[in-house]
Amino acid sequence: MGRIAAAVQPADAIEDIFVRDFTTLHWDILRMRRIKAHRLTSSVYGGLESGLRNLVDPVVEMLGDEPSTRRPAQELANKWFKRIPAAIAEVNERMGPANVTMEDVRARGLSNVIGNLDSIDRMIATAEARHNNILHNILREIERHRTTFAAALRKTVNLEESEYKTLDAPRNSRSAA
Secondary structure (H helix, E strand, O other): OHHHHHHHOOOOHHHHHHHHHHHHHHHHHHHHHHHHHHHHHHHHHHHHHHHHOOOOOOOOOEEOOEEOOOOHHHHHHHHHHOOOHHHHHHHHHHHOOOOOOHHHHHHHHHHHHHHHHHHHHHHHHHHHHHHHHHHHHHHHHHHHHHHHHHHHHHHHHOOOHHHOOOOOOOOOHHHHO
16 A cells, blocks of 8 residues: 555545555455465365265274264375375375376366356456556546645635735845844
């Protein structure tokens, strides 16, 4: 906001509001883009878990005396996502013979979230259209506001050259003080 305010140099509170509105909308767009990127990245986990279901023995694991609340495929995908070397090796061992690649995993993950990404893309496009529109409107309103303000100031002050009188400076500046 500081950089945008420095570029626009708002002259008063009204122009500050224009700058704040524009900046807020800009941050919303950046936030939505980060959400989209995160959603796409996290979809790999879902795609991996889904792909591993057919490759991992579906026997319920026991943790102590209680069964695990996670299925083995989910547990393995979670460890892979945390980049635990043993889990990475196990995923590679299971996927290799089944001819499953990470591209397959990414594709499966993308297919799971494509609807969400489409919604986020539409939200971004709408926000960008509003962003461009508000930028155009803000620049127009600032120009109009400054022109109106300048005209009102000229009218209020009503300074015309004919009203000025040139005064000679006093010779003894101490007596003028």
